Amino acid sequence: MRARIVLLAARGRSNARIAVEAGVHVDTVRTWRSRFADLGLSGLADRKRPGRPAAFTPIQVAQVKALACQLPAETGAPLSHWSCPELAREAVSRGIATFVSASTVRRWLAQDAIKPWQYRSWIFITDPDFRRKATRVLDLYAGTWQGRPLGSDEYVISADEKTSIQARCRCHPTLAPGQARAMRVNHTYGRGGALAYLAAYDVHRATVFGRTEPRTGIDPFMDLVAQVMRQEPYASAKRVFWVVDNGSSHRGQTAADRLAAAFPNAVLMHTPVHASWLNQVEIYFSVVQRKVVSPNDFTDLAQVGDRLRAFEDRYNATAQPFQWKFTTSDLDNLLARLDRHTADHQEESSLRLTA
Structure with a gap:
């Protein structure tokens, strides 16, 4: 900046114009023009300052x-x-x-914003069909299938299980919040068992269908499917797409065939491996965790089930579809970044082995 002031002055610029072009105050221009006129190039360096010298180089x-x-x-x-x-x-x-x-x-x-005490984890893509599977799911969220808009009699359901919701009976009653006091939950508790919460979320209608089961498995998941598919508008729909992850209850082509045999208008769509974040029902589960389950203070499993069912009614009364903003273009950008990251990681690993 100081050199630029001197060079502009050498071209005959006025102090005011130099101040505008250099983005500094006009007094700053006067200072460095004066120092250069008196001391030459050395006048542009910092003067020695008083005080204790730096302890570290x-x-x-x-x-x-x-x-x-x-x-x-x-x-x-x-x-x-x-x-x-x-x-x-x-x-x-x-x-x-x-x-x-x-x-x-x-x-x-x-x-330099270096924080070595923090860390983040990642996982490399292992599904060779990642792009195709993810694109199909994202297209369904956008209301299209194989390049055509979904019809009024076609629906998209996102389904999964939230496992091991415990009933923790606190040894002392939970205290309500008060002035300058947060709600207080006793740390010690008795275990009242655990249950699984299965939910199916209609992506475009923002409607949740849920049920509680002692455990997860093929039969509980098929019961959830039947609960949805035997009621309108799904029973008479042309197609109902079921988006699921690769959990054991609905994994692979066998699960797709089982679903189609029970309900011919149901189509099972798997997210890629290690990509449950593409399943919109996970967003609903996060809402349930924040608003219903935490802090966990239930007398027994019956109370857990009652509260979950009551919350479904409350949620369905006011819910709006999630504003899903991750598109196929974002997917392409993500995969390109991951490809670069993978290449850099492999190159770094090879250099370490060579060293």
Whole structure:
């Protein structure tokens, strides 16, 4: 910026015009033109400042940041991840600095938003048919099938099971919230058993059909299908698409054939392996977890079932379809990013093996 001010001045620009072009105040322009006129090129450098000199060099800071960007196992440290105190201790043991505090390390890492104590997990795509399966599901959510809009007598159902909903009877009653006091739930509880909650969600009509069962399996899932398919408008529909994941209750072509044999107008659509996030009923289950199950305080399993059924009625009275925004274009972008990530990971692994 200082050099640019001098160069613009050399072209005959006025101070006001230089200030506009450089994006600085006109007093700043006057300052650096004056220093350059008095001292030449050296006048553009910072003057010596009073106060205590820096305790750490830029190289030391960079070395600590580089250490934070390595896995502890690669350095021989018996840690799963770095913390600021551990990084400070490691920096001293490596001779990077004679002493450095954890707060100083934390300030250095904050400059580049480095947070080695955090981690995220991912999974590589293993389904060779991922794109085709995901595209079919996304097209159904968008109201199309094989390039044609769905008819008024075609429906899309998203179904799955929420397993092991426990009945935890708290040893002391839950206390209602009050002024400046959150609701209080006793930590200790008695176990009252667990049940499975099966739900089918009509994607475009925002209607939920649910049932509770002692456990999951083929028969409970088929009971849920029958509960939906034996009522209108699904019983007389041209086609009802059932979007499910690859759980054992409805896995593979055998499950598709079983569904078609029981209800000829039902079509089973599997999401790709490890892609349950494409199943919209999971969004409904997250609502149930937040609004019905947590905090878990039930006297017995009968109360759990009653509350789930009551919530279904409450939800269906006001529900609107989820605003699903993930499209096939987003899918293509995601897969392209994953392909690049996979290639980089394989290249890094090969370099490690070579080293």
